[in-house]
Structure formats: structure tokens, C-alpha cells
């Protein structure tokens with residue numbers, strides 16, 4: 001079995017920046033305790049668990065907005081995640097007298113600026129993203145003149161009279177053009193005079209391009225968290241292009257040995273929030289694996305969550 005390491009893969013600059021911020025606060029006792037994160041600092045459970053063992057409280061309850069989460073905090077330091085935060089939440093943190101740090105990725109911030117600029121120019125904004133993801137939540141908080149869509153059906157439900165408006169379309173940073181193109185076709189039918197600004201970030205694009213540029217493989221494994229949008233996209237892009245089969249795995253434990261039975265070419269990539277130690281363990285397992293040798297089949301992860309970073 002040939003194991004192919006897809007590159008680039010793994011951490012992007014936005015994730016590195018967010019992790020540096022949390023580590024800085026942990027090391028510096030002048031930041032008031034407790035330390036809270038509004039959501040998961042990046043979408044990776046192992047990283048969240050690592051910080052949790054060091055006393056960092058990640059507030060991540062489904063159905064709760066960032067503002068709702070903030071209301072539960074009365075003291076300490078609050079860190080806003082790489083996915084972005086709205087001005088409303090920042091203002092509320094100030095009102096509450098909390099110490100806060102903003103780990104928003106600069107590529108996400110760029111989308112906020114573009115949306116605000118276009119609103120100021122009198123445009124209505126259509127934003128393409130994933131439901132229940134924190135990145136759209138922060139963007140939608142900017143104004144009521146932003147319309148959220150995830151798919152073509154959502155576009156059909158938008159008000160018809162928007163076609164009398166100037167329309168600006170943009171998107172979540174971690175989508176793929178496969179998601180966007182179908183939605184754009186529908187927008188074009190309904191509002192032919194729209195303008196579009198593609199905001200898929202460079203890190204996401206480069207990782208997806210690497211998947212598209214590989215030779216055809218029997219199996220592609222993407223190491224990443226189920227909640228990680230960019231990791232899920234890598235699976236989808238692989239299936240649409242060069243991978244006969246592809247699975248998202250959180251770590252080496254998730255490999256099903258049956259997947260390897262008839263796979264001669266197996267490639268591995270990872271999402272932008274996946275620690276490299278986790279991906280390297282997957283690659284090391286695959287490289288030594290032999291179908292006929294049970295001594296090579298053990299795929300229990302040896303990485304302790306406390307050593308993940």
C-alpha cells in the first residue's frame with residue numbers, strides 16, 4: 001500500500017494565531033482568572049480538551065449565541081475565537097468590564113470589513129455559509145440587511161423585491177467553490193445584477209487545490225474534527241475529484257481496517273485546525289500497515305490529550 005502525504009495540510013495562520021493568544025494568556029498571571037473562550041478556540045476537540053486540562057473554560061453550548069454565552073460571564077478574561085465576533089458582543093464585554101482578547105483570523109476580519117463597506121454603499125448583502133457555524137453568526141450580527149443562504153432552496157425563499165436593490169454576495173471563508181457555484185447560479189437567475197466577492201481564504205484554497213492536484217487514489221483520509229468546516233470540505237472536494245473513497249477521521253483510532261483491504265493508493269491530508277502530531281500518527285500507522293501481518297494492525301492512538309500541542 002502506497003501512502004501519499006498531501007501538502008499543504010494542517011494548521012493555517014489563523015489557527016496558529018489563536019493558539020498563541022490562548023497560550024499567552026495561560027502563561028501570564030496578570031490576565032484575570034478564570035479564562036473563558038466563547039466557543040471552541042478552533043474546531044478541534046483535542047485542542048479544546050488540552051486547554052481544558054489547563055483550566056481554560058470553553059463555553060460551547062448548542063443553541064446559545066455568543067452574546068448569550070457572554071451573559072453567563074461576570075469576571076475573568078474572555079477570548080473570542082478565530083471564527084470572528086460581532087461588534088455587539090465586543091461592546092457588551094466592555095460594558096461588563098471584562099478583559100477580552102480577540103483571536104479573530106484576519107481573513108475573517110476582511111469579510112466583516114467588505115460587508116460593512118458594501119452596506120455603507122447602500123447594498124443589500126447575501127452571505128453564503130453554513131448554518132449553526134460561528135463565522136456566519138458574527139457576520140449576520142452586523143446588520144439586518146444581510147441575508148443568509150446555505151443552498152439554492154434558501155435563495156428561492158429570499159424576497160423577490162430584492163431585485164430592485166444593489167446586491168453584494170460573499171461567503172464564509174472555509175467553503176469550497178462547489179458549494180458556492182450552485183448557489184450563485186440561483187442568485188444569478190433571481191438577481192442578475194449582483195456582484196460577488198469570493199472570500200474563501202487562501203489557506204482553504206491551497207489545501208483544496210492540493211487535494212484536486214493529487215493523482216487518483218483509492219482512499220483519501222482527512223484528519224480533522226467533525227465540526228471543522230474546512231476539514232469536511234476536503235472530504236467533499238476529494239470525492240468530487242481524485243478520491244474514489246474518502247473519510248473524515250479525528251485520529252488514528254477512527255481508521256476502519258476494512259477501508260485498507262483493497263486500497264493500493266491511500267492519501268492523507270488534514271484540516272486547518274488539526275494538530276500535526278495527530279496527522280503524523282495516522283501517516284506513520286499507514287506506512288507500516290500490512291494487510292497480512294496482524295502485528296501492524298494496532299491503531300490505538302498513543303498521543304495523550306495533554307501533549308497534543
Ligand code: SF4
Pocket residue numbers: 012013014015082105106107108173174201202203204230272
Ligand atoms: S481557515 Fe482561513 S479563515 Fe479560517 S482561521 Fe484559517 S486562515 Fe483564517
